[in-house]
Amino acid sequence: MKVLVIGGGGREHAIVHTCARQGHTVLCTPGNPGIATLARILDSPQDADSLAELAVREAADVVIVGPEGYLAAGVVDACTARGVPAFGPTRAASRLEGDKGWSKAFMLRHGIPTAQHATFSDLDAALAYMDSQSMPTVIKDAALRAGKGVTIAHSQDEAGAALKEIFSAPDACAVIEDFMTGQEVSVLALTDGEHFALTPPSQDHKTIYAGDTGPMTGGMGVICPFPLSATDLEVIETGVIAPTLAGMRAEGMPFQGVLYAGLMLTPDGPKVVEFNARFGDPEAEAVLPLLQSDLAQHCLDAARGELDPESIRFSDESSAVIILAAPGYPGDPVRGVPLGLPDGGDGEIIFHAGTREVGGQLQSSGGRVLAVTAVAPTLNTALTRAYALADRVDFAGAQLRRDIGGRIGARALDE
Numbered sequence: 001m002k003v004l005v006i007g008g009g010g011r012e013h014a015i016v017h018t019c020a021r022q023g024h025t026v027l028c029t030p031g032n033p034g035i036a037t038l039a040r041i042l043d044s045p046q047d048a049d050s051l052a053e054l055a056v057r058e059a060a061d062v063v064i065v066g067p068e069g070y071l072a073a074g075v076v077d078a079c080t081a082r083g084v085p086a087f088g089p090t091r092a093a094s095r096l097e098g099d100k101g102w103s104k105a106f107m108l109r110h111g112i113p114t115a116q117h118a119t120f121s122d123l124d125a126a127l128a129y130m131d132s133q134s135m136p137t138v139i140k141d142a143a144l145r146a147g148k149g150v151t152i153a154h155s156q157d158e159a160g161a162a163l164k165e166i167f168s169a170p171d172a173c174a175v176i177e178d179f180m181t182g183q184e185v186s187v188l189a190l191t192d193g194e195h196f197a198l199t200p201p202s203q204d205h206k207t208i209y210a211g212d213t214g215p216m217t218g219g220m221g222v223i224c225p226f227p228l229s230a231t232d233l234e235v236i237e238t239g240v241i242a243p244t245l246a247g248m249r250a251e252g253m254p255f256q257g258v259l260y261a262g263l264m265l266t267p268d269g270p271k272v273v274e275f276n277a278r279f280g281d282p283e284a285e286a287v288l289p290l291l292q293s294d295l296a297q298h299c300l301d302a303a304r305g306e307l308d309p310e311s312i313r314f315s316d317e318s319s320a321v322i323i324l325a326a327p328g329y330p331g332d333p334v335r336g337v338p339l340g341l342p343d344g345g346d347g348e349i350i351f352h353a354g355t356r357e358v359g360g361q362l363q364s365s366g367g368r369v370l371a372v373t374a375v376a377p378t379l380n381t382a383l384t385r386a387y388a389l390a391d392r393v394d395f396a397g398a399q400l401r402r403d404i405g406g407r408i409g410a411r412a413l414d415e
């Protein structure tokens with residue numbers, strides 16, 4: 001099959017890597033230096049119509065859209081209009097991620113468990129509401145912010161500053177919600193809008209520093225599988241994923257693609273922290289190396305409304321991803337830091353997230369730069385190998401968390 005992957009981060013490198021190892025011809029735009037070793041990179045304007053025209057010109061059998069911004073821009077709609085199957089939700093359905101106020105209202109309408117919340121389009125009203133809130137409180141920019149528009153405020157001052165930052169943008173909207181306690185888990189459902197299959201659950205680590213401290217990032221490391229109880233899994237399948245897909249169908253915007261539920265396992269059961277409309281990043285770098293069945297075929301089947309959940313199979317091994325981020329991230333990351341990458345052994349992969357090549361020299365070009373991944377029979381061994389590989393990367397000033405897996409008691413073993 002000829003697969004066109006859209007995007008250029010670690011998630012897209014993982015998608016390309018999976019399709020390539022499964023024998024497909026892969027094209028990618030805009031891609032990155034890691035992807036370029038596996039796929040033909042296509043130079044193209046990145047707007048929806050140009051990308052759909054590119055898919056037609058290249059006679060792609062299926063288009064897989066990685067990042068949320070392309071979904072919100074209507075790339076899937078533009079491909080579908082031209083008869084090219086594209087994996088991912090339509091622009092309308094991607095609102096489940098793209099508009100957090102709407103998404104919370106959707107959850108209320110369909111009885112999907114989530115934190116108590118209120119939505120504001122006015123700074124003064126939001127500040128007044130904050131006066132009645134106990135701390136900590138969660139403040140979210142309702143718009144797409146690459147995972148970084150969330151603040152867990154521990155004081156009124158911190159909450160006020162976060163709200164002022166959100167409302168410094170035109171037409172801003174903020175969601176204020178109760179802080180939930182418990183383990184966080186990411187559950188990704190591959191779906192054609194009706195049928196779905198869950199990938200193994202995983203756990204991201206979202207703050208920049210160990211011990212879940214510091215500002216939020218797009219994600220600093222993942223373990224997979226997360227040990228979800230059968231009861232919680234059942235609640236998530238029947239009380240979250242199925243009613244969300246049914247609700248989207250009932251509201252006239254069937255959701256096809258990856259429905260990503262970010263959940264908190266609270267003392268009252270699993271509750272949705274947020275929905276995303278695509279593979280998580282870096283969850284994809286942990287989950288996709290475990291996929292044994294054919295990703296491109298699943299994406300084509302989903303786009304055609306013919307997904308067979310029984311055909312989707314994962315290895316029972318474990319994986320760990322350690323993110324190497326640039327100095328300065330999640331603020332202003334330093335770009336242009338030279339990178340030296342070691343060769344990985346069996347089951348070890350370094351996915352490029354924010355890299356570029358200048359005069360033959362690989363450099364950092366973004367906040368999250370590399371996603372260092374290892375697959376092994378046990379989670380502890382996967383962690384050990386991922387950390388050992390990360391420690392062999394030459395990247396001056398790189399930031400990484402040393403406690404990935406620590407929340408569930410997993411640890412990197414000395415081998």
Ligand code: GLY
Nearest residue numbers: 218219280281282
């Ligand atoms: N890992 C969080 C996200 O993909 O949004």
